[in-house]
Amino acid sequence: MIYNWQKKDWKKFTYDKQEIAEYIVAFSEKIGLSKGALNVLSKEQHSQSMIDSLVLEAIKTSEIEGEYISRKDVLSSIKRNIGVSVKDSTVRDVRAKGIASMLVNVHNSYEQTLSKETLFEWHSMLFSKNTNISVGAWRSHEEPMQVVSGSIGKEVVHFEAPASSDVPNEMDAFIDWFNRTAPLAKNEIKFAAVRSAIAHLYFESIHPFEDGNGRIGRAIAEKALLQSIGYPLLISLSSSIEDNRKLYYESLKQGQRSNEITKWLVYFIEVILNALDNSAKIVDFTIKKTQLFDAYKDQINDRQEKVLRKMLESSIEEFEGGMSAKKYMKITKASKATATRDIQKLSELGIFTQVGKGRSTTYKINLDN
Numbered sequence: 001m002i003y004n005w006q007k008k009d010w011k012k013f014t015y016d017k018q019e020i021a022e023y024i025v026a027f028s029e030k031i032g033l034s035k036g037a038l039n040v041l042s043k044e045q046h047s048q049s050m051i052d053s054l055v056l057e058a059i060k061t062s063e064i065e066g067e068y069i070s071r072k073d074v075l076s077s078i079k080r081n082i083g084v085s086v087k088d089s090t091v092r093d094v095r096a097k098g099i100a101s102m103l104v105n106v107h108n109s110y111e112q113t114l115s116k117e118t119l120f121e122w123h124s125m126l127f128s129k130n131t132n133i134s135v136g137a138w139r140s141h142e143e144p145m146q147v148v149s150g151s152i153g154k155e156v157v158h159f160e161a162p163a164s165s166d167v168p169n170e171m172d173a174f175i176d177w178f179n180r181t182a183p184l185a186k187n188e189i190k191f192a193a194v195r196s197a198i199a200h201l202y203f204e205s206i207h208p209f210e211d212g213n214g215r216i217g218r219a220i221a222e223k224a225l226l227q228s229i230g231y232p233l234l235i236s237l238s239s240s241i242e243d244n245r246k247l248y249y250e251s252l253k254q255g256q257r258s259n260e261i262t263k264w265l266v267y268f269i270e271v272i273l274n275a276l277d278n279s280a281k282i283v284d285f286t287i288k289k290t291q292l293f294d295a296y297k298d299q300i301n302d303r304q305e306k307v308l309r310k311m312l313e314s315s316i317e318e319f320e321g322g323m324s325a326k327k328y329m330k331i332t333k334a335s336k337a338t339a340t341r342d343i344q345k346l347s348e349l350g351i352f353t354q355v356g357k358g359r360s361t362t363y364k365i366n367l368d369n
Contacts, residue, residue: 004256005162005205011173013198015262020194023269027193030276034233037283042290047084049286053234053279054078054107057222058099061215061238064245069096075313078104094129099215101125106219110226114178116171119208122219126212133210138167145207158253161207170206177202178220182227192228197268199224201255225272234282240275288367292351299349303332304342308351311365322355322362 004010041049058074073093077100079086091097102125112118124136139145145161162170178199181189189195200221207213218238226233241248247267255264289312293305300308310331311323321327328339343363346352352363 001157001160001257003159003205004259005170007259009259011177011202012259013202014260015194015265019262020265020269023266023273024191024193026273027191027269027276030273031192031229031233034235034276034279034283035231037280038234041283041286045286045290047082048289049234049283050082050107051075051078051084052282052286053236054100054103056239056278056282057236058096058103060236060242061103061218062095062099064218064238064242064248065214067095069093069099073097074100077101081105082108098126098128102215102219106223107226107232110223110232113182114175114220114223116175119171119175119216122216123209123212126215130211138171138208139164139210141210147207158249159205159207159256161205167206167208171208174202174206178224183230189228192225193269193272194265195228196221196225196272197265198261200268201252201261201264204252205256221268233279235272235275235279237271237275239278240271243274285367292365292367292369296349296351300346300351301342303334303338304346307331307342308346308365322364323352324362 038046038049055071055074055078058078059069059071062069070093073091073096076086077091077097081101081104102122105122105125109118120136127133127135134140141164145164146157147159147161148155148157150156177187179185180187181195189198200217203217203220204213209216218241222235222237225235225237248271251264251267255261255267292308297305307323307328323343325336325339325343328334328343329336332339332342334342343352347354347363350366350369353366355362355364
């Protein structure tokens with residue numbers, strides 16, 4: 001098998017502009033809507049949307065790699081990294097701390113040029129406690145860097161990256177390309193989604209680290225996107241990728257077989273479009289949360305507010321399993337009678353919607369009330 005980096009036209013990426021034209025138009029429309037939605041947010045709402053987006057990205061980019069990290073620790077780490085006060089700042093999951101630190105750094109420094117030092121810093125954040133790999137440095141092992149699947153003895157090689165000895169030169173060229181194609185640079189790529197897609201494919205094809213290439217590669221794609229847009233858009237590419245992880249790996253595999261990358265661009269721009277839709281949902285969720293508390297602040301007590309905030313905390317997903325009287329008692333330390341009265345009042349106000357009956361009765365929040 002001959003891979004993209006082994007071909008004579010390596011680094012000379014080409015594509016059919018006509019075939020991706022409709023995607024570029026759709027991207028421009030969604031970016032306009034996203035900017036408009038963010039502009040109406042208050043400072044507090046914007047901060048909450050950013051936290052939700054970063055938490056989602058941290059969770060999903062890790063899940064793509066088969067890692068399931070603590071949402072609570074991710075949330076705590078992200079809040080601390082952006083300067084939001086956290087009651088319990090103890091973070092037990094070092095993986096959560098690492099990915100949170102890296103993503104906040106990416107978000108806060110997207111305008112800056114890319115450098116080897118930046119990439120090493122991101123890698124060190126991801127693997128601060130890992131002593132099994134070379135951290136904050138390019139890979140240097142002599143054996144081939146391969147992406148494989150299958151059981152031992154029946155491995156299937158999906159991709160083989162350039163030799164470790166070639167990585168320093170390859171990455172120098174990649175970093176130079178990234179900075180030359182940035183806004184107002186010599187070889188600016190004006191279409192943000194195209195630059196983001198190429199940056200991810202290019203980096204993944206070099207696979208410069210022993211581990212963490214996927215997470216850092218997706219961070220690079222987001223940096224490229226934000227740079228080219230020129231706006232700190234709240235977006236999680238990984239949440240869109242995770243929706244169909246198999247398609248992501250298959251598209252990446254096919255994209256690494258040739259330097260004619262039209263199909264890869266179509267796939268990745270669709271990922272970005274879906275991510276923008278998810279971003280709109282996060283913004284809408286934030287607004288609805290604010291409206292909920294504003295509308296009922298004089299009609300609910302401290303216990304009810306605590307439960308509602310717990311259910312809505314940093315997730316557009318429903319509180320796992322819904323709220324039950326037992327969970328309510330545990331969160332508020334209230335008696336069963338008090339919990340029952342509080343839940344009944346929330347139901348009467350239309351804030352809670354009942355799910356199930358009898359012992360299996362739970363409640364979910366009606367944000368459209």
